[in-house]
């Protein structure tokens with residue numbers, strides 16, 4: 001992933017880490033507000049429905065009791081009885097009788113009504129109910145009238161709504177057909193008509209409502225959305241600390257992700273996944289002929305922006321993180337792809353590969369190298385395996401791997417010799433073919449005899465162990481002359497060539513000419 005992409009993803013993740021928990025806190029607060037409000041409305045609506053049913057039952061009972069009277073209707077005794085019932089029945093305002101031209105109420109004789117009350121519904125036991133009953137003079141407010149036989153009772157609709165309400169709550173009591181009882185509240189009347197058939201609760205037209213339809217009545221308890229928002233604030237306040245803790249946790253996690261993705265290790269992991277490594281080849285020269293006879297494969301990491309990173313920068317990280325084995329595999333694959341055909345057609349050419357400590361101690365590379373060599377018809381002797389003193393940490397397993405490599409035919413070289421603590425005794429224990437003299441010794445070669453003492457000693461040690469010697473980091477003709485005079489067989493260094501791309505190396509090799517102009521070597525050989 002590119003740095004800019006990581007930055008974009010990191011910003012997105014951090015923003016989500018803040019937005020999601022806080023959004024969820026808000027959503028949870030909203031749900032809790034709705035749940036609590038719904039609970040409250042449900043209780044209120046159920047109480048109001050009970051209250052309406054009781055009021056109705058009371059009035060209905062009073063009506064039935066007067067309807068079975070033996071007294072003459074509208075006689076003084078009959079009117080007295082009607083009055084007593086009106087006084088003793090809490091919900092009943094007036095008791096009336098009406099038959100053709102003959103009518104009276106609990107207040108006395110009265111002319112018959114000029115028009116009949118519109119009938120809204122009839123109960124199972126035959127009571128006719130009109131919810132908007134008015135006398136002819138419209139002196140009293142509309143009443144709820146119950147009629148049975150020729151008798152009627154009038155009930156104040158307010159009686160059906162006598163429930164203590166919480167602040168902001170609206171209550172509507174209506175018939176099962178959706179007609180509102182009591183003084184016209186245009187909002188609630190139309191709302192009742194809208195929802196009386198269900199569902200039993202929900203958010204509609206800016207109200208959260210609950211509907212209880214039982215017996216003869218439908219009751220709706222509702223609160224406006226603004227009320228709900230007020231209680232949302234309280235619930236969010238309770239939940240906010242939890243949301244903030246989660247948010248902070250997620251922000252920390254996303255920052256960690258960010259840091260990890262931008263870390264050198266993450267960059268190296270991506271490089272391995274995307275196979276961003278290339279191999280350059282530094283020619284190895286036979287000192288006697290000055291001709292190129294092989295190359296050392298040196299890895300470079302080519303970043304997506306084209307910059308080349310040198311192995312000293314990333315190999316230590318690859319080794320400590322365990323990525324090195326995957327990197328070695330990619331190098332091996334690349335080298336065989338680059339030079340396999342050339343190695344197969346020219347047996348005198350060789351290529352040296354650098355192995356890391358993990359490759360040496362596991363030994364898993366040897367079968368893979370053998371397979372590749374067989375597949376491309378490369379002789380194992382054309383493959384040099386360079387190990388450093390540092391890579392021989394586990395001496396026992398290293399010896400096993402090196403033995404296996406040599407018996408398979410590969411050439412084993414000790415790289416950077418002299419930079420560690422290796423002694424002659426240590427060298428004797430190792431199954432080696434080649435000793436590479438480190439650049440730090442080669443650069444000491446000068447005309448001052450005491451300075452060349454150390455390198456002379458290393459060369460002698462190599463000869464004593466019958467190892468092929470390769471000098472690294474040869475930069476001057478004087479160094480080359482000295483090495484040649486001391487029977488060092490091969491050399492590599494900037495005097496001949498720096499590491500180069502495969503095509504360039506192949507051209508140089510096939511050219512077959514001495515890699516250095518003879519005139520440069522006119523200096524007398526220092527020995």
Ligand SMILES: Nc1nc2c(ncn2[C@@H]2O[C@@H]3COP(=O)(O)O[C@H]4[C@@H](O)[C@H](n5cnc6c(=O)[nH]c(N)nc65)O[C@@H]4COP(=O)(O)O[C@H]3[C@H]2O)c(=O)[nH]1
Pocket residue numbers: 282297298299310311312315328331354355356386415416439472473474475492493494495499
């Ligand atoms: N000043 C100077 N330097 C010269 C001269 N001639 C060659 N060099 C540099 O010396 C290093 C020689 O490689 P090395 O000792 O195996 O040292 C290598 C090797 O230990 C390691 N390395 C390189 N490729 C791989 C690889 O594929 N796998 C592993 N595990 N390590 C690798 O990285 C080290 C550094 O490699 P490079 O940076 O390519 O550096 C190379 C090369 O470019 C010279 O005349 N003067």
